[in-house]
Amino acid sequence: MIFQELIFNLTKFWSDRGVLVHQPYDLEMGAGTMHPETFLRVLGPHPWKVVYVQPSRRPADGRYGENPNRLYKHHQLQLILKPSPSDIQEQYLESLKACGIDPRVHDIRFEEDNWESPTLGAWGIGWQVLLDGLEITQFTYFQQAGGIELSPIAAEITYGLERLDMYLQDVDDVYDLEWAKGVTYREVRYRDEVEGSRYFFEAANVELTRRQFEEARREGERLLAEGLVLPAYEQVLKCSHLFNTLDARGAVSVSERTLSILKVRELACAVARAYVDSLAPKERTA
Amino acid sequence: MKRLPFLWEIGCEEIPASWLPPLVKELKQRFEKELEALALEPKSVESYGTLRRLVLYVSGLAEKQQDRVEQVSGPPLKIARDESGAWTKAALGFASKNGIEPGELEVISTAKGEYLGFERKIKGGKTLHLLPGSMASTLRSLSFPKFMNWDATLADGKGAFPFGRPIRWMVALFGEKVVPFEIQVVGSPAVRSGRKTRGHRFLGPKGEKPGQPFAVDSFQQLTRGLRKRYVVLDPEERRERLAIEIAKLEKKARSRSAPGLSRDLVADLVEWPGAVLGAYPEEFSSLPEEVRATVLIHHQHYFPLEGKPGFIAVTNMAKDSKGHIQRGTERVVVARLRDAKFFWSEDLKTPLGDRGKALEGVLFQEELGSYKLKGERVETLAAWIAARCGARETPVRRAAQLAKCDLTTGMVGEFPELQGIMGGLYAREQSEPEPVWKAVYSHYQPMGLGEDDGFPANREGAVVSLADKVDSLAAMFAAGVIPTGSRDPFALRRAALGAVRVLAESSDRLSFEIDIPPAELLREALRIVREQQPGLAGEGKAEPALVEFFTERLRFLFSRKYSYDELNAVFAMTGLDRPVSDLAKRLEALSLFRSSDDFQALSLAFKRVGNILAGQKPGEVDPGFFFEDDEKKLFEELETLRPRAEELISQGRYREALQELSTLRGTVDRFFDEVLVMAEDRKLRENRLALLKRLQSLFSRVADLSQLVSGES
Numbered sequence: 001m002i003f004q005e006l007i008f009n010l011t012k013f014w015s016d017r018g019v020l021v022h023q024p025y026d027l028e029m030g031a032g033t034m035h036p037e038t039f040l041r042v043l044g045p046h047p048w049k050v051v052y053v054q055p056s057r058r059p060a061d062g063r064y065g066e067n068p069n070r071l072y073k074h075h076q077l078q079l080i081l082k083p084s085p086s087d088i089q090e091q092y093l094e095s096l097k098a099c100g101i102d103p104r105v106h107d108i109r110f111e112e113d114n115w116e117s118p119t120l121g122a123w124g125i126g127w128q129v130l131l132d133g134l135e136i137t138q139f140t141y142f143q144q145a146g147g148i149e150l151s152p153i154a155a156e157i158t159y160g161l162e163r164l165d166m167y168l169q170d171v172d173d174v175y176d177l178e179w180a181k182g183v184t185y186r187e188v189r190y191r192d193e194v195e196g197s198r199y200f201f202e203a204a205n206v207e208l209t210r211r212q213f214e215e216a217r218r219e220g221e222r223l224l225a226e227g228l229v230l231p232a233y234e235q236v237l238k239c240s241h242l243f244n245t246l247d248a249r250g251a252v253s254v255s256e257r258t259l260s261i262l263k264v265r266e267l268a269c270a271v272a273r274a275y276v277d278s279l280a281p282k283e284r285t286a
Numbered sequence: 287m288k289r290l291p292f293l294w295e296i297g298c299e300e301i302p303a304s305w306l307p308p309l310v311k312e313l314k315q316r317f318e319k320e321l322e323a324l325a326l327e328p329k330s331v332e333s334y335g336t337l338r339r340l341v342l343y344v345s346g347l348a349e350k351q352q353d354r355v356e357q358v359s360g361p362p363l364k365i366a367r368d369e370s371g372a373w374t375k376a377a378l379g380f381a382s383k384n385g386i387e388p389g390e391l392e393v394i395s396t397a398k399g400e401y402l403g404f405e406r407k408i409k410g411g412k413t414l415h416l417l418p419g420s421m422a423s424t425l426r427s428l429s430f431p432k433f434m435n436w437d438a439t440l441a442d443g444k445g446a447f448p449f450g451r452p453i454r455w456m457v458a459l460f461g462e463k464v465v466p467f468e469i470q471v472v473g474s475p476a477v478r479s480g481r482k483t484r485g486h487r488f489l490g491p492k493g494e495k496p497g498q499p500f501a502v503d504s505f506q507q508l509t510r511g512l513r514k515r516y517v518v519l520d521p522e523e524r525r526e527r528l529a530i531e532i533a534k535l536e537k538k539a540r541s542r543s544a545p546g547l548s549r550d551l552v553a554d555l556v557e558w559p560g561a562v563l564g565a566y567p568e569e570f571s572s573l574p575e576e577v578r579a580t581v582l583i584h585h586q587h588y589f590p591l592e593g594k595p596g597f598i599a600v601t602n603m604a605k606d607s608k609g610h611i612q613r614g615t616e617r618v619v620v621a622r623l624r625d626a627k628f629f630w631s632e633d634l635k636t637p638l639g640d641r642g643k644a645l646e647g648v649l650f651q652e653e654l655g656s657y658k659l660k661g662e663r664v665e666t667l668a669a670w671i672a673a674r675c676g677a678r679e680t681p682v683r684r685a686a687q688l689a690k691c692d693l694t695t696g697m698v699g700e701f702p703e704l705q706g707i708m709g710g711l712y713a714r715e716q717s718e719p720e721p722v723w724k725a726v727y728s729h730y731q732p733m734g735l736g737e738d739d740g741f742p743a744n745r746e747g748a749v750v751s752l753a754d755k756v757d758s759l760a761a762m763f764a765a766g767v768i769p770t771g772s773r774d775p776f777a778l779r780r781a782a783l784g785a786v787r788v789l790a791e792s793s794d795r796l797s798f799e800i801d802i803p804p805a806e807l808l809r810e811a812l813r814i815v816r817e818q819q820p821g822l823a824g825e826g827k828a829e830p831a832l833v834e835f836f837t838e839r840l841r842f843l844f845s846r847k848y849s850y851d852e853l854n855a856v857f858a859m860t861g862l863d864r865p866v867s868d869l870a871k872r873l874e875a876l877s878l879f880r881s882s883d884d885f886q887a888l889s890l891a892f893k894r895v896g897n898i899l900a901g902q903k904p905g906e907v908d909p910g911f912f913f914e915d916d917e918k919k920l921f922e923e924l925e926t927l928r929p930r931a932e933e934l935i936s937q938g939r940y941r942e943a944l945q946e947l948s949t950l951r952g953t954v955d956r957f958f959d960e961v962l963v964m965a966e967d968r969k970l971r972e973n974r975l976a977l978l979k980r981l982q983s984l985f986s987r988v989a990d991l992s993q994l995v996s997g998e999s
Contacts, residue, residue: 047473067628069621083437083473086454089299090497093487103488104496107601107611111555112302114432125434125451127300132614133586133599141434141452152437152472172617250647258652 001100001168003179006161007053010077013098014051017091019079022052027234028241031056031117032078032158036233039120042082042142042154043272044279051079053161057241059248062197065190068173072196073189077159084141084155092129092139092157100168107132115140119240119261121147121269124156136164146272147265200248209249213242213260220267229278233271239264289329289346290413290461293505294421295483296340297455303337303554305431305450310335310521313342316427320420325351326413334519336557339483341519343505347460351410358384359394359403366391366402377402417465421458425449437472457483457502483508485515486557489604516558516604525550528559528600532589535563535598543589543598546579552587556602562612564588565596570623573630574711580701581622588615629696638712641691648693651776653765653822657690660757663814664689668753670810675800677745678721685725685750688713692726706730721746729754732787734780735846741791745798748788752800752807755785760811763832766824782839789866790843804840805862808832833862840866848873852880855993859986868938875940876989884948889994891954892985895978896992898963904975911973916960920953921977924984931984940988947985954981 001009015021025035032038032054041048054076062072081088089110093103101108113128115138124140138158142150162174162185169177175186220235243260246252252260294317301309314333321328321344329346360366360380368374373381373388381388386404394403422442430450438447447469458465458479467479482499490496491514500515502508509519518524528549536542553559570578582588588597599615606612645658654660665686672682692698692709701708710727718726725747731740732751742748758781762768769778792798812828824831840862841853856872879885912918927946934943963978965971985991 067625069625086452086471086474086477105606105608105610106614107603107606108488109555109602110300112300112304125432132611133588133618134614141436143435149435151435153435167614167617172621253647255655257649 003165006165009098013095019049019051022050024054027237028057032076038080040275042145043276048082053077059200059244064197065193075161079157080154082154083152088155119264121265147269148272204245204249206251209242209245229274236268288349292344292347293459294342295457299451300337301451303551306554313340316424350412353410354408356406358406359401363400414460418467439470485517489516524553528553531561535561541591541594544592547583552600560601560603562599562606564616566619571595576707577626633695638688638691641694644694654761661690663757664753666814668749671749674802677749681721681746682749684722685746688726689729725750732784748792752788755781756811761815763828764815764822764825786840786843801865803863803865851995852876855989858990858993872940875944879944884951887951892991895982904979907976914961916956920957923953935987
């Protein structure tokens with residue numbers, strides 16, 4: 001199944017089940033979880049169902065396009081169902097059939113794997129889903145986000161699209177994936193990986209990035225004080241990515257690391273609280 | 287009384303395998319407690335489980351509770367009856383409050399006097415109605431390492447119902463009847479008890495959709511129905527099946543599965559154990575075995591094959607008809623091995639020693655800063671230890687410098703459980719001398735109490751291991767990070783136990799005596815921490831807390847071999863101020879002495895001595911003031927023995943010392959038979975007390991024998 005078809009099929013599958021199809025967020029982020037459609041929507045009592053693809057940047061994972069399994073930017077297909085339906089696992093397994101996986105001839109397992117994001121003050125309980133030993137999905141019942149206990153609980157399902165498709169296309173090198181008919185992943189993304197790796201590991205201007213981090217943080221605080229919750233959250237996203245950039249660049253000292261993570265978390269938690277407070281009173285409790 | 291079987295299945299989303307065995311056991315225990323509280327005596331209670339279900343089965347449970355009589359007591363009789371003998375207002379009020387006729391009132395005699403009361407007949411409740419309450423309390427009482435909120439509530443009035451994983455179905459049958467039970471879940475239909483269970487997610491008999499619920503009427507039907515649908519309910523049976531599957535493939539591969547992965551754990555990862563044989567290209571055989579095993583065991587739960595580039599992967603499927611599973615597992619393994627090989631060759635490009643600087647960027651602990659700082663402390667302490675016990679300083683220093691450098695390698699970043707081991711392997715590849723690389727390799731060991739938990743490979747390793755662990759303890763305590771109850775985030779208990787083991791066992795295992803009293807070692811470690819980082823928050827209180835913590839671990843280690851009173855006897859006289867080996871020798875001597883004939887007699891004597899001397903402060907013996915022959919004899923024999931006994935004690939030959947001293951037995955016995963210690967004459971009495979004190983203090987140089995509990999050994 002070519003890459004874009006995998007995206008179509010999964011999106012269509014969930015769309016047919018009444019799930020809103022959203023789009024990638026237009027800021028850099030490390031995972032689909034950081035998209036406001038997840039981080040903010042899991043807060044408060046409102047039911048919400050959404051699916052979207054999120055290009056996810058992890059600067060430190062860059063390998064100059066030389067590693068067949070590792071990328072600084074990969075794609076996640078992220079699904080949020082809030083509250084989580086009781087047949088969520090069965091629905092998920094059905095979605096794998098939509099990808100062409102026949103569970104009768106594979107070994108599909110849910111193995112314990114809990115998720116935690118110190119920067120977002122978030123954690124959840126769940127599994128990694130293994131397909132013949134390969135991790136293809138992270139399945140999480142969110143317990144806390146922005147330091148706030150959640151209720152109702154949202155289920156988050158994150159498909160690792162490249163991994164899953166490498167399995168489906170039976171290729172050992174991500175760059176050999178067929179993205180569109182006759183067009184390989186290499187043609188689409190290789191240059192991005194090479195230059196991205198060079199940027200994050202060698203070229204990023206440390207002083208500038210550090211300054212931008214500080215400015216984004218202060219801007220976030222200021223915006224929050226003005227009651228602009230969503231713009232403030234965008235500054236959280238910027239902080240997080242700028243921090244990852246500094247980290248990949250090897251420019252974060254020990255004491256700085258802890259402090260920076262703490263700063264971003266504080267802002268993320270403040271945003272989460274402001275978001276919940278901004279919901280109409282009757283919406284605040286289930 | 288009619289008895290009926292009770293069957294209860296709690297259908298869950300996948301429970302972590304490591305939780306399952308304790309959970310299955312706990313389910314039985316908790317439910318038995320509930321039945322006990324209801325005075326419902328069950329015939330055999332059994333529990334079973336797979337990752338998707340917990341099952342409890344009681345083969346016979348009374349249909350209802352026995353009727354019983356309960357005595358209800360009211361006001362004291364003297365205010366319940368007036369002078370004429372008629373019931374007072376208080377008595378009548380008591381009767382009407384309890385809804386009985388005054389005629390039913392009785393007098394109850396108790397130890398505290400007479401009271402008004404009556405007997406209430408209580409009809410036994412129906413088990414069917416009592417079970418839901420027991421089920422609810424059982425569910426709430428199960429302990430999970432981690433609970434989750436899944437928007438559930440129980441109808442027991444206690445509200446929210448966190449659990450280990452969401453419950454999706456429930457079978458609850460008492461005889462033929464469904465025991466009503468309900469779990470409300472936000473946004474979903476309630477989970478209601480019934481007769482329907484579920485088999486394997488993807489496998490089932492022909493003509494039936496896999497995973498479809500199916501009804502059962504009994505435990506026998508449940509196990510049979512599940513087996514037909516590819517679920518082995520009994521964990522024991524699952525383990526046996528797994529063993530058969532593995533043996534088949536071992537035979538096929540003409541190899542054996544290497545140790546290091548718990549079969550029990552793997553059997554709980556699946557409901558229907560199957561297995562496939564996988565292989566990886568020969569080129570990866572050049573990777574160290576430790577790395578290959580980590581990839582296979584820790585990351586994939588696959589069994590490596592001994593001496594072959596292959597593995598056995600346990601599956602939850604009956605077969606692999608299309609070979610997809612085998613190909614899939616091989617692909618994952620190859621990708622991981624390729625990663626590992628990349629790290630191996632990349633990491634080797636930098637000499638391990640050059641990584642020391644990069645340790646500045648690896649955090650040890652917030653207050654204490656980086657591993658670079660820790661490394662410097664460990665080196666200083668290791669050199670101090672080496673000098674104290676005759677280890678060679680140069681390789682010890684080198685090993686200490688290299689010990690933490692692998693924390694900055696790609697391999698350890700990817701496989702943190704290989705820390706130490708990778709450092710050792712890289713050091714070996716980069717031609718560090720054997721004493722050095724082996725020391726680096728094994729300096730995290732021992733990791734626990736078991737034989738599998740390893741031990742440093744050589745003297746240098748023992749020194750660095752000890753220095754590393756003691757430094758962690760000293761530094762953390764100085765920073766105010768002290769383990770409490772179950773909170774021990776830096777695994778300091780394990781570190782202390784490891785340090786204690788190195789101190790206690792290096793002599794036997796490595797012919798290497800580390801005869802430093804732990805108290806001194808801890809003090810030196812604290813001094814080094816203080817010198818490097820003055821003014822840490824917990825600095826002032828660190829030493830006593832550390833000594834207490836360390837003593838506890840030491841006693842714990844010894845308690846595996848010696849009884850608590852033997853420990854008390856030795857630790858009453860000495861402790862961390864003596865080398866651990868010295869404490870061990872005392873304990874050994876004491877424990878041997880205790881099984882000797884002389885011991886019983888002497889121990890009795892020492893109890894008496896202890897009692898007599900309690901609260902007394904005897905002075906010096908005056909040899910000219912003995913009156914009886916037997917006291918004189920005791921003094922003389924004691925003084926004749928003394929030089930030899932003291933010599934033996936100072937040489938640490940406690941066993942011989944006790945042997946020597948126990949020749950006094952007859953004389954001591956006669957002394958107590960013939961001599962009245964508490965004589966009327968004060969001078970006489972004090973002289974005898976002084977003699978006993980002298981006797982006691984000589985024995986006490988080995989241990990306080992009065993601490994030994996007689997009749998125990």
